[in-house]
Amino acid sequence: MSRFLLEIGCEEIPDWMIVPALRHLQGAVQALFDEKLPGARVERTEATPRRLALFAGDLIARQPDTVELVMGPPKSAGSGAAAGFAKKNGVTAADLETETTPKGEYFALRKKREGREAVKVLAEALPKLVLGIPWPKTMYWTSRSGSRFIRPIRWITALLDDSVVPFEIEGVASGRHTHGHRLAGAEPIEVTIDDYERQLAGNGVYLGAAARRERIEQGMAKLLEGRGNRIEPDAALLETLVYLTENPTPILGTFSADYLRLPREVLSTVMRHHQRYFSIEDAKGKLAPQFIAVMNTGADPDGLVRHGNERVLRARFNDAQFFWQGDLKRSLESRLEDLKNVTFQAQLGSYYDQTRRVAALVESLGGGEDAARAALLAKCDLTTSMVKELTELQGVMGGLYAREQGEPESVWRAVYEHYKPLSMDDSIPATKAGQFVALADKLDTLRACFGAGLIPSGSKDPFALRRAAQGVVKILVEGETGVQLEETGELGEFLLDRVKYYFREVRGFSYDEVNAVLAAGWGNLPDVLRRLEAVRAVRPTADFEPLAASFKRIRNILKQAGVEKRGDVDEALLDSEAERALFAEMNAVTGAVHAAGVSYSRALASIASLRPHVDQFFDQVLVNTADERIRANRLTLLCNLLTEFSTIADFSEIVTEKAESGTHSS
Amino acid sequence: MSKPYSFQRMMFRLKQYWDERGCIIQEPYDVEVGAGTMCPETFLRVLGPDPYRVAYVQPSRRPADGRYGENPNRLYKHQQLQVILKPAPEDVIAQYLGSLEAIGIDLSKHDIKFEEDNWESPTLGAWGVGWQVMLDGLEITQFTYFQQCGGVDLDVAPAEITYGLERLAAFLQGVESVYEIEWTEGFSYADVRLRDEQQFSVYNFDAAEVGTLWKMFELHEGECQRLLAGWAKSEDKDRYPVLAAYDHVLKCSHFFNLLDSRGAISVTERVAVIARVRKLAVGTAQLWLRQQTQETAA
Numbered sequence: 001m002s003r004f005l006l007e008i009g010c011e012e013i014p015d016w017m018i019v020p021a022l023r024h025l026q027g028a029v030q031a032l033f034d035e036k037l038p039g040a041r042v043e044r045t046e047a048t049p050r051r052l053a054l055f056a057g058d059l060i061a062r063q064p065d066t067v068e069l070v071m072g073p074p075k076s077a078g079s080g081a082a083a084g085f086a087k088k089n090g091v092t093a094a095d096l097e098t099e100t101t102p103k104g105e106y107f108a109l110r111k112k113r114e115g116r117e118a119v120k121v122l123a124e125a126l127p128k129l130v131l132g133i134p135w136p137k138t139m140y141w142t143s144r145s146g147s148r149f150i151r152p153i154r155w156i157t158a159l160l161d162d163s164v165v166p167f168e169i170e171g172v173a174s175g176r177h178t179h180g181h182r183l184a185g186a187e188p189i190e191v192t193i194d195d196y197e198r199q200l201a202g203n204g205v206y207l208g209a210a211a212r213r214e215r216i217e218q219g220m221a222k223l224l225e226g227r228g229n230r231i232e233p234d235a236a237l238l239e240t241l242v243y244l245t246e247n248p249t250p251i252l253g254t255f256s257a258d259y260l261r262l263p264r265e266v267l268s269t270v271m272r273h274h275q276r277y278f279s280i281e282d283a284k285g286k287l288a289p290q291f292i293a294v295m296n297t298g299a300d301p302d303g304l305v306r307h308g309n310e311r312v313l314r315a316r317f318n319d320a321q322f323f324w325q326g327d328l329k330r331s332l333e334s335r336l337e338d339l340k341n342v343t344f345q346a347q348l349g350s351y352y353d354q355t356r357r358v359a360a361l362v363e364s365l366g367g368g369e370d371a372a373r374a375a376l377l378a379k380c381d382l383t384t385s386m387v388k389e390l391t392e393l394q395g396v397m398g399g400l401y402a403r404e405q406g407e408p409e410s411v412w413r414a415v416y417e418h419y420k421p422l423s424m425d426d427s428i429p430a431t432k433a434g435q436f437v438a439l440a441d442k443l444d445t446l447r448a449c450f451g452a453g454l455i456p457s458g459s460k461d462p463f464a465l466r467r468a469a470q471g472v473v474k475i476l477v478e479g480e481t482g483v484q485l486e487e488t489g490e491l492g493e494f495l496l497d498r499v500k501y502y503f504r505e506v507r508g509f510s511y512d513e514v515n516a517v518l519a520a521g522w523g524n525l526p527d528v529l530r531r532l533e534a535v536r537a538v539r540p541t542a543d544f545e546p547l548a549a550s551f552k553r554i555r556n557i558l559k560q561a562g563v564e565k566r567g568d569v570d571e572a573l574l575d576s577e578a579e580r581a582l583f584a585e586m587n588a589v590t591g592a593v594h595a596a597g598v599s600y601s602r603a604l605a606s607i608a609s610l611r612p613h614v615d616q617f618f619d620q621v622l623v624n625t626a627d628e629r630i631r632a633n634r635l636t637l638l639c640n641l642l643t644e645f646s647t648i649a650d651f652s653e654i655v656t657e658k659a660e661s662g663t664h665s666s
Numbered sequence: 667m668s669k670p671y672s673f674q675r676m677m678f679r680l681k682q683y684w685d686e687r688g689c690i691i692q693e694p695y696d697v698e699v700g701a702g703t704m705c706p707e708t709f710l711r712v713l714g715p716d717p718y719r720v721a722y723v724q725p726s727r728r729p730a731d732g733r734y735g736e737n738p739n740r741l742y743k744h745q746q747l748q749v750i751l752k753p754a755p756e757d758v759i760a761q762y763l764g765s766l767e768a769i770g771i772d773l774s775k776h777d778i779k780f781e782e783d784n785w786e787s788p789t790l791g792a793w794g795v796g797w798q799v800m801l802d803g804l805e806i807t808q809f810t811y812f813q814q815c816g817g818v819d820l821d822v823a824p825a826e827i828t829y830g831l832e833r834l835a836a837f838l839q840g841v842e843s844v845y846e847i848e849w850t851e852g853f854s855y856a857d858v859r860l861r862d863e864q865q866f867s868v869y870n871f872d873a874a875e876v877g878t879l880w881k882m883f884e885l886h887e888g889e890c891q892r893l894l895a896g897w898a899k900s901e902d903k904d905r906y907p908v909l910a911a912y913d914h915v916l917k918c919s920h921f922f923n924l925l926d927s928r929g930a931i932s933v934t935e936r937v938a939v940i941a942r943v944r945k946l947a948v949g950t951a952q953l954w955l956r957q958q959t960q961e962t963a964a
Contacts, residue, residue: 245779308803
C-alpha cells in the first residue's frame with residue numbers, strides 16, 4: 001500500500017477561507033479514491049496561509065484489471081455478423097465466445113481492461129480537483145483565460161511514496177519540493193512524505209493548526225504568568241491568528257495608562273478588531289494597559305516588533321481620543337437633523353425617516369417615555385467621527401455619548417444595547433426600554449424591507465433580515481415586552497420560520513413538538529414557550545403519545561368525512577357504553593383543563609388521562625355506521641374532542657411510532 | 667545601526683530598486699489624483715495585452731482626509747510609490763520584500779503579515795484582489811492583483827504595489843508624527859509640507875465655493891463627454907485625444923472629492939455622482955483599448 005502527499009503552495013490565502021477549502025479538498029480527494037482507487041483514505045489535512053496539505057494512505061499501486069463483457073449479435077446472425085463485431089472491437093472472430101442468455105445464444109467478447117497505475121489516476125484527476133475548490137472570490141494571475149484560484153499557486157508538492165505525481169497547473173509543475181516560511185528564503189526544499197512536516201518545522205513553518213493554536217495559547221499564558229492578568233477571551237481572533245500565521249509567536253506590549261480614560265469598548269475594539277491584538281484585563285476584571293500581539297515569526301530579538309506595535313497602537317488611541325473629545329462637543333440629539341443626509345436604504349429613505357418610524361413604533365407598542373427618548377437618539381452616533389472610524393461600535397458609542405451627556409441610565413443603556421442580540425448566542429438588551437427599542441428597530445427594518453419587496457432569497461440576505469427576525473423572536477420570548485406578533489403574509493411566514501428555528505435549534509425542542517404547539521397559535525411567544533415546556537414534560541408519560549396517535553386518527557377521520565365545525569352532541573344518540581364514557585370524561589376534563597390557574601402541564605396531564613376512553617371508543621365503536629344520524633353525532637363528538645383539546649398544542653402534529661408506520665383508516 | 671534613510675533618500679532607494687528590476691521610472695502625473703492608481707500610467711497601461719513595468723512617486727490628494735495639519739498621522743496629500751508589474755512575475759512578493767530590505771528593514775527582526783484586502787474603486791470601475799501588508803502591525807503597502815479596470819476584464823493580471831511613503835519613513839526613522847520625518851538633513855516634513863496641509867484643509871473643508879466646484883465638475887464632465895462622443899466620427903483615430911479625455915475624468919474625480927469634503931454631496935446624491943464619473947472612466951478606458959488595438963492592426 002502506498003502513501004500520498006499533496007501540498008498546494010500559494011500566496012497568502014485569506015484566513016477565514018482556509019478551513020472550508022480544506023474540508024472541500026478532503027472530500028473531493030476521498031471521493032476520487034472511492035471511485036478510482038478503492039481502499040485509499042485521506043488521513044489528514046492541514047493548512048497555513050501559504051499551503052493546503054493533504055496526507056493519504058492505503059493507496060493501491062494500480063487499479064485491478066477488469067473484464068468487461070461486450071455482447072455481440074445473436075449466433076443466428078451468422079459468421080458474417082460475428083466478423084463485423086470482432087473487427088469493430090479490434091479482435092478476430094476466434095476471440096469471440098458464446099454467451100447464453102434467456103433470449104438465446106449470442107456472440108460475446110470478454111474485453112480485458114487493464115487497471116491504471118495510481119500515479120496516472122492521480123496525475124490526471126488532481127489539476128481539475130484542485131482548481132475545483134470553491135472560494136468566495138477567485139482571481140486569475142496569468143491571463144484572463146488562465147486558471148482561477150483564490151491566490152496565485154506558486155508550487156505543488158505531490159508525492160506517491162517516493163515518486164512525484166506529475167501534473168501541472170497554470171505552468172506550475174508538481175515536484176518533490178516545498179518552501180519554508182517567507183523569512184526562510186526562496187530556496188526550494190526537497191522533501192519526502194516522512195520528513196515533510198519536520199522539514200517545514202525546520203524552516204519556520206508549523207504545519208498543524210493545532211500546533212499553532214497551542215503555541216499561541218501557551219505563549220500567551222507564559223507572557224502573563226504570575227501577574228494575575230488574563231486575556232479577554234476571543235475565540236474568533238484566535239482562529240484568525242492561527243490561519244494568518246505559519247510561525248505564530250505572541251509578544252506582550254504596553255500602552256500608557258492615560259488611555260484607560262477612554263471607554264473600554266473603544267480600546268478593546270481598536271485592539272481586537274483593528275489591530276488583531278488580544279486585550280488584557282487585570283484580576284479585578286478591569287482593562288489593563290497591555291496587549292498581546294501575535295507575530296508571524298519566531299522571535300523579537302531586539303524588541304523592534306513590540307516597539308513597532310506599541311507605536312501603531314498609540315497612534316490609533318490618539319485618534320480615538322481625538323474623536324471622543326471632538327464628538328462630545330455636540331449633543332447627540334443635535335445630530336438628529338444630520339441623519340437626513342444619511343441613507344438608511346436607497347428605497348427606504350434616510351436614517352432620519354427611520355428614526356421617526358421607530359420612535360412612533362416604540363410608542364404604539366407601549367414602550368414608555370425612556371424607550372421613546374432612546375429611539376430618538378439611537379442612530380445619532382452614525383455621524384460621529386468615532387463611528388465613522390469604528391463602525392462596529394454603532395449603537396454602543398451612542399449609548400456612551402448619551403451617558404456622558406447626562407441621559408438617565410435607562411435611556412443610554414437602551415441606546416447602547418439596541419443592536420442586541422447580534423447573534424443567537426448574544427443576550428437580548430437587559431432593560432425593558434432597551435428591549436422595546438431593539439424590537440422596534442428590527443421590526444421596522446423588516447416591515448420596511450418586506451414592504452419594498454427587499455425579501456431575502458436563498459443565501460442572499462443583504463440587509464441581514466434573518467438576523468433581525470431572529471432578534472425579534474429572541475427578544476419577544478426572552479424579554480418582558482408583552483408584545484404580540486401580528487405579522488401576516490410573507491413577513492408572517494418569514495417570522496414563523498425564525499420562530500421554528502429558534503425553538504428547535506436554540507431551545508432544543510423537537511420539530512414535531514414545535515409544529516404541534518405553533519399550530520395552536522404563535523402570536524404570544526412567551527406563551528408558546530410555556531406550552532412547549534408543558535408538552536415536553538408530559539410527552540414521556542405513558543398516555544401521551546398513544547393519545548397523540550389517536551388525535552391524528554381523529555383528524556384523518558374528520559378530514560375524510562369533511563367535518564370541520566364543532567357542534568352539539570346529541571346524548572340520546574350515544575348508543576354505546578364507550579361513547580357515553582368518552583363523552584362524560586370529556587366534559588369532566590374540559591372543566592379541569594379550562595379551570596382558572598391550571599398550568600399547561602396539569603392541563604396536558606388531564607388531557608392525557610382521556611387516553612383509555614379514546615382507546616376504548618376506537619376499540620368498540622365504528623364511526624362509519626350505516627345510520628347517518630348516529631354517524632354524524634359520532635363525528636361531532638370527535639370534532640369537539642379535537643378542537644377542545646388542541647388549544648395548547650395540536651397533538652395530531654406529534655410524530656409517534658404508530659403514526660409514522662402507516663395510515664389509519666376508520 | 668546606521669542612520670535611517672531620509673524621506674527623499676528612501677524614495678531614491680526605492681526607485682533605484684525598481685529601476686534595477688527593469689521598471690520605467692516615471693515622474694508624478696501632473697493632474698490631481700486621489701491615488702497613484704488613477705494615473706494613466708496605471709489606469710490605462712494595465713489595459714490590453716502589452717507588458718509594462720513602471721514605478722513612480724505620486725502625491726495623492728484626498729481632501730476629506732485633511733486634518734489642518736493637526737493630526738500626526740492623517741494628511742490631505744500623501745505620497746505613494748506606485749509600482750505596476752505587468753504581467754506579475756512569479757516571485758513578485760519576494761521582489762517586494764526585497765525592496766523593504768533595500769531601504770534598511772531587516773526582515774529577520776520584524777513581523778510581516780499579508781492580510782486580505784481587496785481593492786475596489788467604484789469611480790474607476792476597477793477592482794482587484796490582494797492584501798494590505800502589515801509591518802509590525804502597521805499597514806505599509808497595498809498589494810493588488812488587478813482584475814478589472816474601467817469595467818474591462820484585464821487581459822493579463824498585473825501586480826500593483828502601492829507603498830504609503832510617509833508611514834514607511836516614520837517607521838524607519840522611529841518618529842511619532844509624520845511631521846517629524848526628516849525630509850533631508852536640516853528639513854523636516856513639516857518644513858516642507860505643513861503649510862500645504864493647513865491651507866488646503868481650510869480650503870477643502872471651509873473656503874471652497876460649492877457653486878464654483880459644481881461648475882468646474884460640470885465643465886470637465888462636458889468636455890470629457892464631448893471628446894468621447896467625437897471618437898466615432900474622427901478620421902484620425904491614431905491621434906484622437908483619448909488621453910486628454912482621461913485628464914478630464916481625473917478632474918471630475920478631484921472636484922467630486924472636493925465637493926464631498928465640503929459636505930456638499932448628500933449620501934443619496936453620492937451614488938449618482940460616482941456613477942457619472944464612472945461612466946466617463948469606463949468610456950475612456952474602452953476608447954483607449956480600441957485605439958491600442960487599432961494601432962497594432964495598422
